[in-house]
Every structure is written in C-alpha cells, then in structure tokens.
Amino acid sequence: MTQPPVLIAFPKGRLGDELVPRLAGTPLALDTAALKSRVLRIPTATPGVAALLLKGADLPRYVAAGVASLGIVGSDTLDEMDVDLLELADLGFGACRLSLCALAGVTLEQLRARPHLRLATKFPKATEAWLAREGLTAELVPLSSSAELAPLLGLADAIVDLVQTGGTLRAHGLVETAVLGRSSARLVAARGAYLSEPGRIRPLADLLLGALKDKA
Amino acid sequence: MPVRTPHFPDLLFGSAARLRRWEGALMDLLAAHGYRELHPSLVLRGAVPEGGLRFFDGDDLVALRWDFTVALAGLLARGFPAPPDRVAYAGAVFRRPVQPWEAVERFEVGCERIQPEGEATNEADVELARLLMAIPGALGLKSAILHLGNAALVRRPLEAEGIFGELADAVxxxxxxxAPHRVREALDGHPSGARLSAHAEALLSELDGPRTLDALASSPYAELLAGEREHMDRALQALLPILPPNLELRVDLADVAGLGFYTGPTLRLWAPGAQQELAAGGRYDRLFPGLGRPWQAAGFCVRLSRLLDLAETRPDLFEQPQ
Structure with a gap:
C-alpha cells in the first residue's frame, strides 16, 4: 500500500512570514506558484511531503490529532492551549515578548493600584498566571486581534500582548510596563506519529531542523 | 476555550462483533497463563477523581467505574487477606476524556500480577511483557511496536535532588x-538544573532498540540508575530471543506518562501510524501499601475502544478475520 504524504503544518501570519524565506532553497522549500495562490495545502521540494498553511491558533489541533505529523508554532500559542503534542525544539526565530502594555505615562504601580483593573488580551492563561504570581486580580477582556485599540478607546486599562519590535505599540501611544514571558517558534510533532513511526518522522524533523539551522 | 461534548458512541454490528471477539480472545489468552477474572462492580462508592461520572443514588453520591486498577485494588484490599497472584478483567470504564475525540465509555481488557512486598519482581515484569507481546497476534494486528520504559529513570533523580510538587510536575x-529546552527553562536557577537538564538530554537522545540503554551512560545519574539499567537490560535479554517477527521492540527512556502512578518498568504497545497507544501498563508498587496492604503489583490494560477506532480508520493494519 502506498504511504500517504506526510503533512507539516506551517503557520500563516507573522511567524509564517519569517519561516517561508528560511525554507527557500532547502528540501522543504514551498512551491512558489502554489504559495501565490489561495491554496492552503502546498507541495514541498521533497516528494511525499506537503505543507498545510494554518492559523497559529488552529495549528496545534491539526498536529495533536495526527492530521499533520509535524508543525511550527509560537510557544505563546502552545502555552495558551491544552493540547497533547510533542515539542521537539526551540527554533529560536520569531522571538518576541509577552508584555503588559499601557498608555505612555501610565506606570505599573498605577495599574497595580487600580481597584478594578481591566486587561484586554488574547492570552488569558498567561495573563491569569502572571496575575496570580503578582497577587493581583483583574477583569480580563478577551480579544482575538487589534488589542492595541482597547486602552485608547477605554475598553481596558492595559493590554497583554506580543511585542516584537514595539512599532505597533508606539504607533498607538503605548509602552511596555512589564514583561510576562517570552515566545519563539517551536517544532512540534504528533505524539502518535512520532512514537509509532519514528523511522519516518524523526528524519523529517531532522531535515526541517537542518534546513532552518543552515538558514539561521 | 476547550469544547467538551459528551461522546458516547454506539457500537454497530461489525464493531460489536469485533469487540466480543477480541474480548474473548484476550481473556482466553490471559486465562491460559493463569490469570483469573475478577469483575468489580460498575458502581463505585467513595472519593471520585475529577472526570468521573457521578450521580446520586438516593442520598448517596456514587460513580461509574472509572478505572479498573483502582476498582480492583479496592476489591482486593477489602476482601483478600493474601493477594491472588494473577488477576484479569474485562469491561467498560467511564471517564470524561482529556482528548475531545475520546469516548466517555471505554472498553478494556487487562491483567495484574500481584506479589507480597519483598519478592523479586524481575520475572513478573518479564512475564507481563511476554504476555503483551502476544496481544497483537491475538488481535490480528499485522505489526506492532512494544516500548519499554522505566518510570524510575525520572522519578529517582528528581527525588535524589529533593524536587517535588510543582517543579517536579513542570519537569x-x-x-x-x-522538550529538553522546556526542562532547562523549568529548572533555570535551580542548583541541580544543569545535572537534570543533562539527564533529560540523555533520556531524550534516542528512541530505538536495545542500544538505546547506552544513552544512560552519559547521564550524571548513571550510577544512581545502575539497578534500573540492569533490570531493563535483563528484560531485553529475556525478550529479544522470543520477539515475534511482526513486533518491534524499542526502549523509550523518556516515557513519563503516568509517572505519578508508575514506580518502575513501563510497557506501551503501538501500531505503526496509530495516533494513540493501544495498550499500556507497568509497575505500580505504591498502590496497595496506600490501601494498607504490603503487596506490590504490575499490570497492563488493552484499550479495546482505541483498537475498534483503529480497525475502522486503518483496516489495512489488521489481518482479515477468517
């Protein structure tokens, strides 16, 4: 029986924008014609290996269910989700900070002193963990994008969001007041595929690691 | 936000017949090796872990049987002054699943080897591994992989370094x-961080045949774990000559699933391409002492529900029944 193709889940968005050029010229380079189309399943330069382009928040589910054998996703996404998968390596790129950000002039002490602190975020788990460590309580305002608007428009006192260069923050008059954690791209694997077919999956994981290392 | 819908699948003709056939074949196999069946009640009283299915029977809070090992341990500790040496079980357990695709009702067949404390356990561990090696043949699986591990490889270094509670859980x-990088992160700043990180690298470096054991030599805890290594080595010497042609044996030094329960050797059965292990077990010597009985035990459980799913999604992995 012919083996079905191995699928690797690659992220769309910021992390994907960093990843795709790194893969160019490697055995896992993505087909450029397919990349320009709206197709979400893209052949790679290695026969029998195809890439799925997925939103970061969906990607771990595809890997945990074994639909994709390997994937690349930010550790911030992994930390927010309760999914069972293997995390084989910290790939180093896509590094950013998970930070508490407020309008310029508002200090951490001022935020601490608020009797009713409101924090907008798409990272509720990390935010709750930080609040617990700090001995603070807050109302969490769940958002899925454009969190920078929340303090400007009075939806929240501050936000917890990923900061890479700080450009988006500055454009909205926000500053970092505390760093809650750090995030970077991780190579993840489906537990079942990795443990039941290591002869098939491990060499592919090594190939991917090698391709990204050479481009580092 | 996780979505957990209750998943109670009905078994239609083919799956129902397969379940009946497999359960019979496995119980016959266990009976032939001296394992006698015990059938703990489907309704359990007493403390129920999170995930159990609870309901009121009049004023009494009761639960459906959520785990055979726990149910059997209660039954044995209550009713037997001396342990029966070999016990088998078959039936359903009911637990809210961790993974959304798993059913609440799960069919299992399993066995336990129980001994008084202090008796040598090597032969019992090998006996269980040999039995598990016969399971793929009894189920008509064309090929399978048996993973041998040992919970003590992680437990003992953590205990030796005085690491318990949340930090141990994080490691x-x-x-x-x-994820060796996560081990380093978890132990950042701890006095034993470098040693335990090096140990994690050694455990995670290989997932292969008997030579995987050699990776332990590079661990800072090689001396502490010499007994475990010798135990695993002896088990491999006993099992390799009788390995069926359709079964691959791998040593998985980093098997930590169920570490809160297992105390020694662990066994896991996989089929190539299966997304979940099909059987799992190991040594759990702290269970009966916790119930006031000076007994040690090991056993394994075959997850028939997962096998039924696999037969539906990957029929190519099974021999066609005669």
Whole structure:
C-alpha cells in the first residue's frame, strides 16, 4: 500500500512570514506558484511531503490529532492551549515578548493600584498566571486581534500582548510596563506519529531542523 | 476555550462483533497463563477523581467505574487477606476524556500480577511483557511496536535532588513533551538544573532498540540508575530471543506518562501510524501499601475502544478475520 504524504503544518501570519524565506532553497522549500495562490495545502521540494498553511491558533489541533505529523508554532500559542503534542525544539526565530502594555505615562504601580483593573488580551492563561504570581486580580477582556485599540478607546486599562519590535505599540501611544514571558517558534510533532513511526518522522524533523539551522 | 461534548458512541454490528471477539480472545489468552477474572462492580462508592461520572443514588453520591486498577485494588484490599497472584478483567470504564475525540465509555481488557512486598519482581515484569507481546497476534494486528520504559529513570533523580510538587510536575510535563529546552527553562536557577537538564538530554537522545540503554551512560545519574539499567537490560535479554517477527521492540527512556502512578518498568504497545497507544501498563508498587496492604503489583490494560477506532480508520493494519 502506498504511504500517504506526510503533512507539516506551517503557520500563516507573522511567524509564517519569517519561516517561508528560511525554507527557500532547502528540501522543504514551498512551491512558489502554489504559495501565490489561495491554496492552503502546498507541495514541498521533497516528494511525499506537503505543507498545510494554518492559523497559529488552529495549528496545534491539526498536529495533536495526527492530521499533520509535524508543525511550527509560537510557544505563546502552545502555552495558551491544552493540547497533547510533542515539542521537539526551540527554533529560536520569531522571538518576541509577552508584555503588559499601557498608555505612555501610565506606570505599573498605577495599574497595580487600580481597584478594578481591566486587561484586554488574547492570552488569558498567561495573563491569569502572571496575575496570580503578582497577587493581583483583574477583569480580563478577551480579544482575538487589534488589542492595541482597547486602552485608547477605554475598553481596558492595559493590554497583554506580543511585542516584537514595539512599532505597533508606539504607533498607538503605548509602552511596555512589564514583561510576562517570552515566545519563539517551536517544532512540534504528533505524539502518535512520532512514537509509532519514528523511522519516518524523526528524519523529517531532522531535515526541517537542518534546513532552518543552515538558514539561521 | 476547550469544547467538551459528551461522546458516547454506539457500537454497530461489525464493531460489536469485533469487540466480543477480541474480548474473548484476550481473556482466553490471559486465562491460559493463569490469570483469573475478577469483575468489580460498575458502581463505585467513595472519593471520585475529577472526570468521573457521578450521580446520586438516593442520598448517596456514587460513580461509574472509572478505572479498573483502582476498582480492583479496592476489591482486593477489602476482601483478600493474601493477594491472588494473577488477576484479569474485562469491561467498560467511564471517564470524561482529556482528548475531545475520546469516548466517555471505554472498553478494556487487562491483567495484574500481584506479589507480597519483598519478592523479586524481575520475572513478573518479564512475564507481563511476554504476555503483551502476544496481544497483537491475538488481535490480528499485522505489526506492532512494544516500548519499554522505566518510570524510575525520572522519578529517582528528581527525588535524589529533593524536587517535588510543582517543579517536579513542570519537569515531567516538559519530558512528556520531549522538550529538553522546556526542562532547562523549568529548572533555570535551580542548583541541580544543569545535572537534570543533562539527564533529560540523555533520556531524550534516542528512541530505538536495545542500544538505546547506552544513552544512560552519559547521564550524571548513571550510577544512581545502575539497578534500573540492569533490570531493563535483563528484560531485553529475556525478550529479544522470543520477539515475534511482526513486533518491534524499542526502549523509550523518556516515557513519563503516568509517572505519578508508575514506580518502575513501563510497557506501551503501538501500531505503526496509530495516533494513540493501544495498550499500556507497568509497575505500580505504591498502590496497595496506600490501601494498607504490603503487596506490590504490575499490570497492563488493552484499550479495546482505541483498537475498534483503529480497525475502522486503518483496516489495512489488521489481518482479515477468517
């Protein structure tokens, strides 16, 4: 029986924008014609290996269910989700900070002193963990994008969001007041595929690691 | 936000017949090796863990049987002054699943080897591994992989370093993810961080045949774990000559699943391409002493529900029944 193709889940968005050029010229380079189309399943330069382009928040589910054998996703996404998968390596790129950000002039002490602190975020788990460590309580305002608007428009006192260069923050008059954690791209694997077919999956994981290392 | 819908699948003709056939074949196999069946009640009283299915029977809070090993341990500790040496079980357990695709009602067949404390356990561990090696043949699986591990490889270094509670949980979670970088993160600033990180690297370096054991030599805890290594080595010497042609044997030094329960050797059965292990077990010597009985035990459980799913999604992995 012919083996079905191995699928690797690659992220769309910021992390994907960093990843795709790194893969160019490697055995896992993505087909450029397919990349320009709206197709979400893209052949790679290695026969029998195809890439799925997925939103970061969906990607771990595809890997945990074994639909994709390997994937690349930010550790911030992994930390927010309760999914069972293997995390084989910290790939180093896509590094950013998970930070508490407020309008310029508002200090951490001022935020601490608020009797009713409101924090907008798409990272509720990390935010709750930080609040617990700090001995603070807050109302969490769940958002899925454009969190920078929340303090400007009075939806929240501050936000917890990923900061890479700080450009988006500055454009909205926000500053970092505390760093809650750090995030970077991780190579993840489906537990079942990795443990039941290591002869098939491990060499592919090594190939991917090698391709990204050479481009580092 | 996780979505958990109750998943109670009905078994239609083919699956129902397969379940009946497999359960019979496995119980016959266990009976032929001296394992006698015990059938603990489907309704359990007493403390129920999170995930159990609870309901009121009049004024009494009761639960459906959520785990055979726990149910059997209660039954044995209550009713037997001396342990029966070999016990088998078959039936359903009911637990809210961790993974959304798993059913609440799960069919299992399993066995336990129980001994008084102090008796040598090597032969019992090998006996269970040999039995598990016969399971793929009894189920008509064309090929399978048996993983041998040992919970003590992680437990003992953590205990030796005085690491318990949340920090131990973080290290175990990182190992379960096979993420050495997470181990380093969890132990950042701890006096034993460098040693335990090096140990994690050694455990995660290989997932292969008997030579995987050699990776332990590079661990800072090689001396502490010499007994475990010798035990695993002896088990491999006993099992390799009788390995069926359709079964691959791998040593998985980083198997930490169920570390809170297992105390020694662990066994897991996989089929190539299966997304979940099909059987799992190991040594759990702290269970009966916790119930006031000076007994030690090991056993394994075959997850028939997962096998039924696999037969539906990957029929190519099974021989066609005669």
């Amino acid at each position: 175990v979670a990182a190992l379960s993810r096979r």
